[in-house]
Amino acid sequence: AQSVTQLDSQVPVFEEAPVELRCNYSSSVSVYLFWYVQYPNQGLQLLLKYLSGSTLVKGINGFEAEFNKSQTSFHLRKPSVHISDTAEYFCAVSPSTGTASKLTFGTGTRLQVTL
Amino acid sequence: ETGVTQTPRHLVMGMTNKKSLKCEQHLGHNAMYWYKQSAKKPLELMFVYNFKEQTENNSVPSRFSPECPNSSHLFLHLHTLQPEDSALYLCASSQEVTTNEKLFFGSGTQLSVL
DSSP: OEEEEOOOSEEEEETTOOEEEOOEEEESSOEEEEEEEEOTTSOEEEEEEEOSSOSEEEOGGGOEEEEETTTTEEEEEESSOOGGGOEEEEEEEEESSSBGGGOEEOOOEEEEEEO | OOSEEEEOSEEEEOTTOEEEEEEEEOSOOSEEEEEEEOTTSOOEEEEEEETTEEEEEOSOOTTEEEEEEETTEEEEEEESOOGGGOEEEEEEEESSSBTTOOOEEOOOEEEEEO
């Protein structure tokens, strides 16, 4: 079994400030990790994913995330946010073998960017 | 535009109604999914179809009935729903059903059951 914890349900931040959205997971097997973003009135879009290799993963829109196996974390970061980054962000984990039905999502973090 | 289109965007239905949600993908993918998104809860996988065949049913009540006539279309037939079934229903597709695949989501159908 696996689980994902996004401790922060909401993160308010001013435009051009840095942001970190936290994600911790638990799993008894090796995993793949994902961040999806959901803009208002839209479905989810993949921001980035970690499958293997470098633990620092770069995604779209200037976001990046770092896989930390010892701390079982996959925090999402952006050095300078924009108003258009206001959205819901979902961390997800799946075992590295098996089917997509094993993909487990967190409860989401709402990023609110203001001027 | 993700290439996955869902209709209708909004649906209000009574507990005795029968309605259907439609999903269409123009990406040439082989796998399609139904998810339920409720406030403050993780996305819940409902059904998985691979090459038109249902491969996963995540203990979904029988009042939800999926149909996949071909790899591009997916339906969710609804009947005698309960108020707690009110949620955003998301359709997704991927090239394969392996766990490293990127999912492409539609914008969802916001369902309200009165």
